[in-house]
Amino acid sequence: MYALLGMKNVAVIEFNGWHSDCIYSQVLFLKKKGYTVHLICNKKLEGLIEDIHIADHVMLTDMSLTASVKVWFYLRKHKISKVIFNTAQCS
Secondary structure, three states, X not given: OOOOOOOXXXXXXXXXXXXXXXXXXXXXXXXXXOOEEEEEEEHHHHHHHHHHOOOOEEEEEOOOHHHHHHHHHHHHHOOOOEEEEEEOOOO
């Protein structure tokens, strides 16, 4: 449905930081394809994220259960059509 409306919103989510080295290239690729990129990641990566400056929107969170609910509402509010989990390896 969002593609029909011309909305190209994507979120890149990094829970931990084990593969944070991939974030820059993923965001850069998506931006070149015309996506509005929302980067949602662990607060532990704040220093790294400040150095990137290419995502359109950044949400830092502690990735707790409560934070997961906040992420869900963020995705809905911003009409994110695609979500990329950068690291799916966590408890």
